[in-house]
Amino acid sequence: MQPKKSFALVNYDICAPKKCNPDEGRCVCVKACTHKVIKQLDGFYEQPMVFQDMCMGCWDCIEACPLDAVSVRNVS
Numbered sequence: 001m002q003p004k005k006s007f008a009l010v011n012y013d014i015c016a017p018k019k020c021n022p023d024e025g026r027c028v029c030v031k032a033c034t035h036k037v038i039k040q041l042d043g044f045y046e047q048p049m050v051f052q053d054m055c056m057g058c059w060d061c062i063e064a065c066p067l068d069a070v071s072v073r074n075v076s
Helices: 028-032 059-064
Strands: 005-008 071-073
Touching: 028 059, 059 071
Parallel strands: none
Antiparallel strands: 005 071
């Protein structure tokens, strides 16, 4: 089996669910992830976490993030 070469990565200096969804505090990326590998574990208005070992590389979260806080992390 070939090792994973890339996964989604949250830039916590940019990520702010209060800014991208001020009414609910729900991270738009969490909603967009069809594989359910990005979650707000500490509740709404908190930054999400990516379960990188389970990331499928669909990049729906990257496309959904209005703050460009999620990017691709390549592993060599």
